[in-house]
Amino acid sequence: xxxxxxxxxxxxxxxxxxxxxxxxIYYENYGGPEVLKYxxxxxxxxxxxxxxxxxxxxxxxxxxxxxxxxYLDQILYSKxxxxxxxxxxxxxIAKGPAVRDFDEGDEVYxxxxxxFLHPGTFAERIAAPVRTVARKPKxxxxxxxxxxxxxxxxxxxxxxxxxxxxxxxxxxxxxxxGGVGTFAIQxxxxxxxxxxxxxxxxNHDFVRSLGAExxxxxxxxxxxxxxxxxxxxxxxxxxxxxxxxxRPVEVLKDRSRVASITDATVNQRGGxxxxxxxxxxxxxxxxxxxxxxxxxxxxxxxxxxxDAAKAFESxxxxxxxxxxxxxxx
Numbered sequence: 642x643x644x645x646x647x648x649x650x651x652x653x654x655x656x657x658x659x660x661x662x663x664x665x666i667y668y669e670n671y672g673g674p675e676v677l678k679y680x681x682x683x684x685x686x687x688x689x690x691x692x693x694x695x696x697x698x699x700x701x702x703x704x705x706x707x708x709x710x711x712y713l714d715q716i717l718y719s720k721x722x723x724x725x726x727x728x729x730x731x732x733x734i735a736k737g738p739a740v741r742d743f744d745e746g747d748e749v750y751x752x753x754x755x756x757f758l759h760p761g762t763f764a765e766r767i768a769a770p771v772r773t774v775a776r777k778p779k780x781x782x783x784x785x786x787x788x789x790x791x792x793x794x795x796x797x798x799x800x801x802x803x804x805x806x807x808x809x810x811x812x813x814x815x816x817x818x819g820g821v822g823t824f825a826i827q828x829x830x831x832x833x834x835x836x837x838x839x840x841x842x843x844n845h846d847f848v849r850s851l852g853a854e855x856x857x858x859x860x861x862x863x864x865x866x867x868x869x870x871x872x873x874x875x876x877x878x879x880x881x882x883x884x885x886x887x888r889p890v891e892v893l894k895d896r897s898r899v900a901s902i903t904d905a906t907v908n909q910r911g912g913x914x915x916x917x918x919x920x921x922x923x924x925x926x927x928x929x930x931x932x933x934x935x936x937x938x939x940x941x942x943x944x945x946x947x948d949a950a951k952a953f954e955s956x957x958x959x960x961x962x963x964x965x966x967x968x969x970x
Contacts, residue, residue, distance in 0.1 A: 665764035666949040667722040671711030674950040674957075682722065685760050685768035692743055692769050693735035697970040698787030699762040700728045701952045702820060708758060709953070719758040725949070726762035726967070729753045729769065730777060730787035740771055748777040752790035752919050763949055763967060775924040778931040781938070788938045788964035789824075793927045795902060795917040796824035799878050800832065803900035803913040808833030810875035813866055813889050817853055818844040821880050821902065823963045826851040827936035828927075837869050839881075847962060851939075866892050879903060939963030 817838025882903030897911035
């Protein structure tokens with residue numbers, strides 16, 4: 642037997658002797674928070690290029706309950722039962738024979754997105770492809786780290802990859818108090834931008850604490866932006882959609898410099914639609930910003946795994962600031 646075959650056989654034997662079931666949140670059909678169940682599911686299989694992670698934390702993102710409601714069924718393949726969740730923070734407890742950059746005991750985090758919906762991060766363990774995993778920021782707890790990957794990557798990729806922002810520019814960010822918005826403001830400030838962000842009046846002080854000039858939604862939005870940036874804005878990052886998505890384009894110096902995470906038709910108007918991609922390189926950049934004290938996760942609510950339905954309900958209310966964490970361990 643060759644070395645490669647021997648390693649694969651050893652890996653297979655380890656999987657056979659490992660605990661076979663885990664606690665998880667899952668759903669067997671689409672619906673509201675009431676379809677979420679808490680119970681035992683088989684532990685995931687660890688592929689040759691994957692890590693088995695003992696999860697300590699995850700977080701709720703609006704996409705999670707939109708998927709469970711069936712809103713994305715036309716564009717995402719799914720296999721029931723589905724475990725929700727794409728954010729992960731935890732400890733490596735096993736690895737495939739092709740993995741070289743991680744060892745058992747390493748603390749990691751990641752945006753664990755596969756090409757279909759089935760195994761998610763609202764569970765005690767997940768088998769994560771190494772292409773989705775980075776080392777956890779040393780200055781964050783697992784709960785804090787578990788709220789970063791999806792929204793942090795969305796903010797970074799929207800600003801740097803889609804809008805190609807530069808130091809000294811002025812950007813308008815809608816929904817500045819939300820999960821993506823809190824990261825987008827901080828990253829934009831770290832990159833040397835002047836930031837204007839919309840938020841409800843009760844969140845203005847909060848948005849200002851992140852480094853942005855705060856403006857309100859509604860009829861006075863454009864006038865408020867012009868008061869702060871009389872010569873116009875260089876870029877617009879739409880995080881909210883709705884009736885206000887078109888209006889800030891009026892004050893853009895270049896009307897093609899708009900990116901949206903909610904409205905794919907922005908492509909037809911010369912802008913860029915942003916759908917976050919797993920990227921170890923981008924996640925390592927975010928880690929460096931976190932460890933350098935430039936950005937931090939903002940957590941306003943934390944729920945234990947078994948109360949994921951309550952976390953969904955809070956996210957669906959649209960009133961949560963920052964991130965909603967899921968504590969698994």
